[in-house]
Amino acid sequence: MIAINWGTSNFRAYRLDAAGNVEAEKSSGRGAAHVPTGGFRDALMAEVGDWVKDGENKVLMSGMVGARNGWKEAPYVAVPATFDQVVAGVIRLEVDSLEADLIDARIVPELIGADECDVPEVMRGEETEIFGLKSELACYSHLCLPGTHTKWVRMQGGEIAGFSTSMTGDLYKAIREGTILRTCTQHEPTDDNAFQLGVVRSMEPGDLAHHLFGVRTLVLTGKMQEQSASSYLSGLLIGHEVKTMTRAGDRVHLVGDQALCMHYANALRESQVESTVEPAGAALRGLVRIAGSLAW
Secondary structure, three states, rough: EEEEEOOOEEEEEEOOOOOOOOEEEEEEOOOHHOOOOOHHHHHHHHHHHHHOOOOOOOOEEEEEEOOOOOOOOOOEEEEEEEEHHHHHHHEEEEEEEEOOOOEEEEEEOOOEEEEOOEEEEEEOOHHHHOOOOOOOOOOOOEEOOOOEEEEEEEEEEEEEEEEEEOOHHHHHHHHHHOOHHHHHHHOOOOOHHHHHHHHHHHHOOOOOOHHHHHHHHHHHOOOOOHHHHHHHHHHHHHHHHHHHHHHOOEEEOOOOHHHHHHHHHHHHHHHHOOEOOOOEEEEEEHHHHHHHOOOO
16 A cells, blocks of 8 residues: 655655555655656656556555645545544545556545634644544643644644634744844854744744844844854744743643654743653654554
């Protein structure tokens, strides 16, 4: 089988044996946003066509490949949602391979909910990470999946009860590329001390817009080196997000990129929130679990 996490910016594929063990893997920058309309079949074959020729015809995909602007939109599954409901929502594509054999290609559905003010919330791809957790879902009540659009998920009895999204990663990129702060935030964010200073600043009086201007003035006055500004900015943004999404005494389980999860763990600690980090590979484990529940 071939398991694929096809996001907005990146493509990741895994060739699995019958027991779900990884035999080979591939990744590229051929994310869904870079695939032209009607070009997903060709993009798929360009990435994993050799595996298909070798006889792998079962393909399970998650992520933006199933969005409205993806290959085919997979209908929403409303929260609260169980694992079985997500499996039941998997859609099947009909696509011919280069060898004229049918590929049994399927897409995991998107989740939809609403925040406390009834503004819609959607999730595409993160559900596979949630269902790929190492421990029983019933063990967790509050999850955080850091990323371009970070998801804060509430669990209840093993179900996805609700979730909220923070565009922190997108905002970080936009600030560095399109605001006055771009002149001082071009260095890579590698200064952990500056990151922590940004988190501490986020806990002080003042809103985010005010704190952001301080990135510029700290550099202008020589109180912070320009090489540290990107890290400080990251700490500010994540700190404000954590402050809004949690309360002292909460316990949060972090799922996703390990380095990014550690940044969130540091910010959570500053907010007096305990956290644990899921081992890497949750998205793949979730895809394997979903695949094992499908009738191929």
